[in-house]
Amino acid sequence: MLGVPLQIGPVHLESNLLLAPIAGWCDLAWRVTVRSLGGVGLACTDLLSPQGLLRGSAASLDIARTNDFDRPIGMQLYGSDPSVMADGAKWAADHGATVVDINMGCPVDKVTKKDGGSKLMCHIPGAVAIAEAVRTALPASVPLTAKMRLGWDEQAYEAGCACELAVRLAQVGVAMVTVHGRTTEQRFKGDCRHEGIRRVVEAVGEATGSPASGGVPVVGNGDVRSAEDCIAMMRATGCAGVMIGRGAFARPWVFREAWGLQRSIAEGAPLPGDLEPSEAEKIGIARAYFERMREYRDDRYALHKFRQKISWLGKSINGGHCRALKEGVRNAPNPEEIHAALDAWLAGAPEPAPTG
Ligand SMILES: Cc1cc2nc3c(=O)[nH]c(=O)nc-3n(C[C@H](O)[C@H](O)[C@H](O)COP(=O)(O)O)c2cc1C
Missing domain, CATH: 3.20.20.70 (Aldolase class I)
Incomplete structure (x- = not known):
């Protein structure tokens, strides 16, 4: 099947x-x-x-x-x-x-x-x-x-x-x-x-x-x-x-x-290449999810859920090494600061990815 x-x-x-x-x-x-x-x-x-x-x-x-x-x-x-x-x-x-x-x-x-x-x-x-x-x-x-x-x-x-x-x-x-x-x-x-x-x-x-x-x-x-x-x-x-x-x-x-x-x-075709999104795309996915929560519900709901879920979403960002991003999101008091945290992560030097 x-x-x-x-x-x-x-x-x-x-x-x-x-x-x-x-x-x-x-x-x-x-x-x-x-x-x-x-x-x-x-x-x-x-x-x-x-x-x-x-x-x-x-x-x-x-x-x-x-x-x-x-x-x-x-x-x-x-x-x-x-x-x-x-x-x-x-x-x-x-x-x-x-x-x-x-x-x-x-x-x-x-x-x-x-x-x-x-x-x-x-x-x-x-x-x-x-x-x-x-x-x-x-x-x-x-x-x-x-x-x-x-x-x-x-x-x-x-x-x-x-x-x-x-x-x-x-x-x-x-x-x-x-x-x-x-x-x-x-x-x-x-x-x-x-x-x-x-x-x-x-x-x-x-x-x-x-x-x-x-x-x-x-x-x-x-x-x-x-x-x-x-x-x-x-x-x-x-x-x-x-x-x-x-x-x-x-x-x-x-x-x-x-x-x-x-x-x-x-x-029987060749195996697909890497379908994992780039790091920038992953941030884009997280951002789109946050915006959809705002659109379909409201800012309060979106902030509450996004702060909870960033730990899970973060597991695949930079090999799970994104403490600054997670902290930025958890401490964001409003949607603008959520976006600022995502932007800062994209712009900044990420923590080193795990080796080995
Ligand atoms: C927090 C949590 C909530 C769940 N809520 C539901 C639910 O509303 N309805 C349902 O059929 N299963 C629910 N499940 C079970 C999941 O649909 C799924 O059967 C289970 O997590 C195993 O699949 P997974 O290992 O792919 O997560 C829930 C599981 C968890 C962990």
């Missing part, structure tokens, strides 16, 4: 790479910034409360915010009540969602204590009932997808919980399944388990056929930080696509690198 764009029900993507939802990170400004660098087939909102959307809560509407540069877009819902989830899905379809996703993987107490997120994996009939209700509520043009983990704990993993759930979901019309290769108990510890993702790929392939012949695609997720990691994930698991979250924090151009490498392997 290297280099083959994903098909999700009636929706054809430009690649098989997905930007992961990361609550607090993957806002509209970030999605548009990452998309502008190429290689992203689909991006997704962070998890959304259907009740919040239906009530018109400002926080939910901010998370659901999208625009014409943000296409195709998945809107992700969490919850445990089939009819509320169905109403939330209708809201999403009416407000621009290309795809609606059900969160079946969130390990956070606030979500699982209300039986949502990865708690859905503990009661497969309930999770399937939600998917059926949502599928029925959506127009045929808007496919339903689900994102899950390997199960709640080791026992569930060994019992094949994710395989069973993914197959049952596919049977009620879920058009794509994403699997993060950890259990809920693992949270983000330990390594992502390719073996677990492979089992789900095989189970869904057996039940629905290969994606090439119209079967339901399974997307692998977890710890992909480079084009090489992406190829390793696809080879080890047989997954039809790869979702990347944290790996894009420092290297938002990882999608174009991963897609470029896949295409050249698939075509």
Whole structure:
């Protein structure tokens, strides 16, 4: 499946790479910034409360915010009540969602204590009932997808919980399944388990056929930080696509690198050259992201988020050696000073890059 764009029900993507939802990170400004660098087939909102959307809560509407540069877009819902989830899905379809996703993987107490997120994996009939209700509520043009983990704990993993759930979901019309290769108990510890993702790929392939012949695609997720990691994930698991979250924090151009490498392997063409932006381009990317936050939200939000995120963005600037830049951004009291800090970094002699 290297280099083959994903098909999700009636929706054809430009690649098989997905930007992961990361609550607090993957806002509209970030999605548009990452998309502008190429290689992203689909991006997704962070998890959304259907009740919040239906009530018109400002926080939910901010998370659901999208625009014409943000296409195709998945809107992700969490919850445990089939009819509320169905109403939330209708809201999403009416407000621009290309795809609606059900969160079946969130390990956070606030979500699982209300039986949502990865708690859905503990009661497969309930999770399937939600998917059926949502599928029925959506127009045929808007496919339903689900994102899950390997199960709640080791026992569930060994019992094949994710395989069973993914197959049952596919049977009620879920058009794509994403699997993060950890259990809920693992949270983000330990390594992502390719073996677990492979089992789900095989189970869904057996039940629905290969994606090439119209079967339901399974997307692998977890710890992909480079084009090489992406190829390793696809080879080890047989997954039809790869979702990347944290790996894009420092290297938002990882999608174009991963897609470029896949295409050249698939075509037997020479490997792509270095697709990493120049240092000046990296500053330009950071600046554009900051400006998009101002435009889509406001200065206060942009300043707060940019000060937080500069540590991650800085990991790939001058080999991570950019303390002066990070300090300049963190101490900037207003947008003008943010730009001044970026300008000063560009103009000044950078700290020496690491050797070796
Ligand atoms: C801070 C944080 C917030 C997250 N928020 C969401 C979310 O809203 N919805 C979701 O499905 N997954 C969420 N995830 C999980 C990621 O989408 C992804 O499955 C996980 O980070 C593993 O992929 P990665 O190693 O590429 O980041 C979150 C992860 C982190 C670290």
